[in-house]
Amino acid sequence: MTTRPTAPLSLGASLISSRLAVFNPVAKLAAAAIVLAGLIASASLVTASVVLACELAALPMAGASLRALAARLWAIPLGAAGVAVANLVASDASAATIAAISLRLIAIAIPGVLAFASTEAVDLADSLVQQLHVPARFAYGALAGLRLLPLLSADWALISRARRARGIDAGGPPLNLVRGAMLFASRAYALLVAAVRRATRLALAMDSRGFGRCQQRTCARRQVMKRQDWGLIAAALVVVPTANVAALLTGTWHAFLG
């Protein structure tokens, strides 16, 4: 069956126009990491709710439209609900525990999703190099690879259409799932060939502009940690332990490490 025209994938950060975009990428990720580390160890309804409530309260300050936020965040509760269903089926845990597990997933996910959605890949690379001293060759090499994403997704579409043109499709039942999987593998193979070819050419172009040889490299764009970035991290460092302490005090803190 022919498919409709699709737009190629691109990495445009959809929340780039929100106020979140002015925060330093590493600061945003650090805050998300603090939430992750602080919540992962316990399945406590209190901890999760406190952190989640703070996040939701802070959402309006993100300066993004409701529509933009919803577009990025709608899948989070869905994923968490799926996990809850799985837990209902496969475990003997109480409803409170199941709810706590899922709620904490939502609380963990929101800062991370917002951080990535409001950060351009190039700013992320700059920030990783300048704040965390990640080796520049790896950060910008990865960024260059990312640049090929729209080209590769266009390649994927062409490869898929070409297979139809050659007479290969999944066919009808009953074997169509198996054939579909094999067709998928065949497409992935062709995509990888195209990807490696493009990558080799790109690496050559980068080396021709001095990338491979450079020991020291300057960066044309500055990323700094401003007061608001430290404030964000401080906020996370306050909220997360407080939530845990609150759970401890109310006796609802349960270790949950598998």
Place this chain on the structure above:
Amino acid sequence: MAMGIGQRPVIQAQGWGWRHAGRRNWALKNLDLVVYPGERVLLLGPSGSGKSTLLLALAGLLRSPEAGDEEGSLLVNGVPASEAAGYAGVVFQDPSSALVMGRIADEVAFGLENQALPREEIWPRVREALAAVGLNYPPGRSTESLSGGEQQRLAIAGVVAMRPQLWLLDEPTANLDPDGGELVRETLRSLFAGSPEATLVLVEHKLEPVLELVGRAVVLAAQGVVADGRPEEVFARHGAALRKAGVWVPAPPPARLAPPRPAGALVAAAEAVGACYPGSPRPALEAVDLEVFAGQALAVRGPNGSGKSTLALVLASLLRPSSGRVRFVAGGPAREYTRWPARELVRWVGTVFQEPEHQFVARTVEDELALGPRRAGVPEKLARAKAVELMERLRLGHLAKANPFTLSGGEKRRLSVASAIATSPALLVLDEPSFGQDASTWAELIELLAQERDAGRAVVAVTHDDELVAALADREAHLLAGRLLPSAQSAPAACAPLR
């Protein structure tokens, strides 16, 4: 145009040869060449004569022993080439695979960052470079949104900013449509007119438009330099041999192969076809009516973004139109064209893609050719026989067991066309078939397509190539912004993208 013969040569090759790692044959051997500052050299030679290899070596990108084996000596500015990296600036053939960053200013700054230039000095140079190539967009403009010609200009800006002494250009317009190519040539002309001390080594296939840029032509072959001198003299003395070897020597346009044939039966008709890509402000195709007849070659032309490739995909039942439909008349199942199973489609329609590698499925050339007939339900023995016949016809027999991806550019193109015609389809659709071909493979392709057309197939070719149209097309259809010209159309179809 050589300046100061007394000066140290920029390039000095003595008996230089290179063999890429893992290959048996030497890419280049016995190269003796001297280039002085300010010279503008055109490097010529058939495909596979090592021109790109030489450019890569001059840029310092080939390092023995890792990348291969070297013999003789190659000096750039008095220093062995592999250590002179950074002296030369390179512009490659495919700009989309050479751009690193998402924004045009960052892209130009990339090279300067590698040179460890302080931040304050980077931005003025970036602005200067962008102005020098005439890219008058805001600095935050996305590199993806540029056309091919603009992307190549951006690549040139990236090199301009680095202020190299030696410019190496490897077929800078080969991947561009005619407009884009002209844009780039204009940029190069103004750049080099303004800097007489820059040395240039240029590889190009289509020579006519670049002749004014160069003052010296060097012809390479497997045994080294075959000719070296002013372009007019080189062409006068070696023109015929060069043409035979596949170089596009300036010559009168090829004569038409045959007078235009009358139309045969109707094979397929597009009726009010419209197509929309999601997220795009205007439709890719609007209310296109087009008929395709057997025994005729139809050329679909138009500028970049006019919807030519989209139309080709719709005609080949590879893309579902948002409105309208295509009626396939010459045969096939009774279902709607877009719902034909692939097995039926391959019997009636053959499609050749712009990039041959996208359509390679099998492990060997033989299997690749037998695949179509097999999928169409032809018995195994007949499918194999067909494959053998095609291999003979297209001189691919010696490659029967080779992996399709390891073939040369011309061989891949032949293979992709052969696999499309293996099932003797009624309709053959080609997307930019002459893209990146040299003169001899181009001529072969024209001949092949003419044979297919004369055998009664309907041939539809989407192309930028004026010479291909002149040599092959019986009819032309022009697209502009998704609409067919000239055609009296009713109100444009409403664009209702789903998804």
Place this chain on the structure above:
Amino acid sequence: MTSTTGTVHRRQRALWRWRTVDIVVASVVAVAGGVVFWAWDQLWAATSAGFSAFPPAQAVLYGVWLAPGVIGGLVLRKPGAAVYTELVASVVEALLGNQWGLSVVAYGLAQGAGPELVFALFAYRWWRLPVAALAGAVAGLAAGCLDLVYYYGAWRADWKATYVAVVMASSVAIAGVGGTALVRALARTGVLQPFASGRAIEV
């Protein structure tokens, strides 16, 4: 004696140094993985919306998410390849947008560290199928255990064991065996010429 081993070690170190082409190809394998994941999601969204909402059902196909790390290691044959590729794939997934946030990056690290450990165990010199299969298994183990930490820690023991076993099996099949087959097929096309994996073709 010491000087020759010194030279051998220096050569080995030099071979292990990452060139630009190593970095970019590994990144692109990760990005291609991102495209495949996205296409996979589109496929499943089309056939069954509920499938993606019930993660355990995806255990059988888990190997697809673990493949980039193993493939990166097999193609580059250098220290750090598996971790780097899987990490970049997870960052691409996060940038494209998903419902799990930063945890995918933690997963990427762990899912890459598994095969990395295996390749390191074999001194980055053995790259045949058994090693790749083992790498897949360890990747699956890491991912499965992380899933237990994140989501399924409350499950009954038999469910947990089955889940991890299925994830490991899927990873061995898809990432280990499938990954090896894919890299071999790639090597036959000649695109892996710049890499040791492309020159040591075992057909």
